[in-house]
Amino acid sequence: MFGLSGRGGATTPARRFEVEHSEAEWRRRLTPDQFEVLRGHGTERAGTSPLDRESRKGLFHCAGCDLPLFDSATKYDSRTGWPSFWAPIEGAVGTQTDRGLFWQTRTEVHCARCGGHLGHVFDDGPRPTGKRYCMNGVAMAFRPSAAGPQS
Numbered sequence: 599m600f601g602l603s604g605r606g607g608a609t610t611p612a613r614r615f616e617v618e619h620s621e622a623e624w625r626r627r628l629t630p631d632q633f634e635v636l637r638g639h640g641t642e643r644a645g646t647s648p649l650d651r652e653s654r655k656g657l658f659h660c661a662g663c664d665l666p667l668f669d670s671a672t673k674y675d676s677r678t679g680w681p682s683f684w685a686p687i688e689g690a691v692g693t694q695t696d697r698g699l700f701w702q703t704r705t706e707v708h709c710a711r712c713g714g715h716l717g718h719v720f721d722d723g724p725r726p727t728g729k730r731y732c733m734n735g736v737a738m739a740f741r742p743s744a745a746g747p748q749s
């Protein structure tokens with residue numbers, strides 16, 4: 599298995615992250631759209647991210663702190679309009695229960711290093727994990743694998 603489950607979502611919002619900035623500093627570092635998602639828990643409009651259609655080999659990095667979050671090998675087309683993956687890179691993301699909607703509990707996914715909001719994870723994904731990591735493309739930066747030998 600992939601070691602996906604945490605210890606029951608008992609994380610506290612006050613937890614400190616390795617990369618932290620003031621709100622003003624984040625606003626300087628991020629575009630308004632990135633800030634809205636990563637720091638404001640916003641959701642981009644479905645189908646607006648070019649990363650949804652990205653099919654090259656490579657890694658998807660956090661737009662906030664550049665941590666590699668997802669490998670293209672775990673990406674699949676969920677037809678939701680958001681980039682979707684069935685597993686993150688081990689240890690790259692954290693989750694916590696999102697009770698923002700009183701009629702629905704979702705599991706929020708954030709970057710393990712800077713705490714930036716990335717999206718949500720659902721239990722209707724494909725094998726082998728059955729998970730669907732539904733990500734905001736604006737919260738990530740894609741780095742294609744190097745075509746030639748690296749120097």
Ligand SMILES: [Zn+2]
Pocket residue numbers: 660661662663664665709710711712713714
């Ligand atoms: Zn990050």
